[in-house]
Amino acid sequence: MKFFTALSLVSLLPGLNAQAGLSTDPTVFGNVFNFWTKLSSGWDLTRGNKAGAITLPMPRNGPIIIQPNKTALVIIDMQNFFLHESVGGDPLGRAIVPTTVDLIHAFRDAGMPVLWTNWGLTEFDLMNMPPAFINGFTSKGTSTSSFGSDMGTIVVPKSDPSIPATSQTKVANMTIEVGRKLMRGSWNAQPWGALFTEQVQGVAKGTDFYFNKNRLSGMWGPGTPMQTWLQDNSMTTLFFGGVNIDQCVWGTLLDSYYKGYDVILLDDISATTSPLAATQMVDFNAGLNGWRANTTDIMAALKAAAKSK
Ligand SMILES: *[C@@H]1O[C@H](CO)[C@@H](O)[C@H](O)[C@H]1NC(C)=O
Numbered sequence: 001m002k003f004f005t006a007l008s009l010v011s012l013l014p015g016l017n018a019q020a021g022l023s024t025d026p027t028v029f030g031n032v033f034n035f036w037t038k039l040s041s042g043w044d045l046t047r048g049n050k051a052g053a054i055t056l057p058m059p060r061n062g063p064i065i066i067q068p069n070k071t072a073l074v075i076i077d078m079q080n081f082f083l084h085e086s087v088g089g090d091p092l093g094r095a096i097v098p099t100t101v102d103l104i105h106a107f108r109d110a111g112m113p114v115l116w117t118n119w120g121l122t123e124f125d126l127m128n129m130p131p132a133f134i135n136g137f138t139s140k141g142t143s144t145s146s147f148g149s150d151m152g153t154i155v156v157p158k159s160d161p162s163i164p165a166t167s168q169t170k171v172a173n174m175t176i177e178v179g180r181k182l183m184r185g186s187w188n189a190q191p192w193g194a195l196f197t198e199q200v201q202g203v204a205k206g207t208d209f210y211f212n213k214n215r216l217s218g219m220w221g222p223g224t225p226m227q228t229w230l231q232d233n234s235m236t237t238l239f240f241g242g243v244n245i246d247q248c249v250w251g252t253l254l255d256s257y258y259k260g261y262d263v264i265l266l267d268d269i270s271a272t273t274s275p276l277a278a279t280q281m282v283d284f285n286a287g288l289n290g291w292r293a294n295t296t297d298i299m300a301a302l303k304a305a306a307k308s309k
């Protein structure tokens, strides 16, 4: 626990007007606890801690200088329920998995945590679920085919459970219990394909952290498991990817923005089943709330940062 005196606050925030607690320097945006510094080109988001900082090019309004131990990659809802072909998952979501895995590795190598926030309901969550949500997740138009309902079984090749078995499947098959819809610990709530291995290994190694959520947003209301972790670890800057870009990704990004985090949307690790206009709305607004980029914009800088560590 660190106690700040008025004097140490002054030294932390350039041009601090001690009386108002705000800086008189027009390039400083925010207060002593949460501020950006505008540069002649781009922004310094390190809040005064430049040690080990990484400069990332951005397609617009960049570059940004980030502090790696205050920055995380947030992967949202890349779960079997939303992606696996056997349960009607989205091919566009599956298509971004290789790029997502590459970025996960780049974040870990540069010393930055990977946060997974996924639907993972409990009986308590079911009891408190609002009607609009139950309706939104029903498969047969009944409340009993929504959250928590048994999704039956599927058949997959034993060698690759991330794809459905077909008549062409020559190797042995296996039957998977899909589980109760989006319930914590069920197969359908697990990350899809290679992402499951990434998540399990990352969490075991301590580079990754896993947070259940019970709404579209992983940051809604007065607090969520992810928000508690972000506060405990003094995080400031969040990169987002996952599905759907206009629903759970957007919900989590927007709540994070409301709560004072820097938000960067990554286009090429996000996807949706919604019409194009939905993505266009998100892209437009994410660019106003923070930044939009592709992994291709930042990959080289992340790899250089990992090398110089
Ligand atoms: C973050 O990294 C900087 C530079 O390496 C270091 O000074 C600082 O103590 C670190 N903070 C935390 C919370 O690890």
Ligand SMILES: *[C@@H]1O[C@H](CO)[C@@H](O)[C@H](O)[C@H]1NC(C)=O
Pocket: 155, 165, 166, 167, 168, 169, 170, 171, 172, 173
């Ligand atoms: C695997 O399952 C599919 C679909 O049920 C079936 O058509 C195929 O013959 C099975 N393959 C084997 C080797 O059992």
Ligand SMILES: *[C@@H]1O[C@H](CO)[C@@H](O)[C@H](O)[C@H]1NC(C)=O
Pocket: 059, 267, 268, 292, 293, 294
């Ligand atoms: C990401 O790349 C795609 C395909 O090249 C492009 O359409 C999109 O505008 C890019 N996004 C950003 C934020 O540059």
